Amino acid sequence: MSTFSIFLALTIIVCFLLILVVMVQNPKGGGLSSSFGGSSQQLGGVQKTTDFLDRSTWVLAALLLVLILISNSMISLPTDTSESQLVDENAIEEMIPEEIPEEIPELPEIPETTDGN
DSSP states (O other), X not given: OOHHHHHHHHHHHHHHHHHHHHHHSOTTSOHHHXXXXXXXXXXXXXXXXXXXXXXXXXXXXXXXXXXXXXXXXXXXXXXXXXXXXXXXXXXXXXXXXXXXXXXXXXXXXXOXXXXXX
16 A cells, blocks of 8 residues: 555545534534533533534644645656556657648638628
């Protein structure tokens, strides 16, 4: 497995985690913390859930950016020209005509139509 594949798998995992963290948050400030008793009560040590979700969103977003930049630098380009799909020299010779015509044929004239407008 290449290093690019490893970074690609890590990027997919981080994207999935980022989606989960964003979906758990409530845009009006309730979110997961309101289901555990709100800000006035503490249930199981979950008083600062919104702070944790905000911080984890930023950390996952930064990690995603770093993984994308690293995986971009790990993309391997083909090094062997015999295996890569380069333009074949024979194909270029087939595209170029052997004789260039001396005269360019004229295009037929298109008759003008009148719309009545």
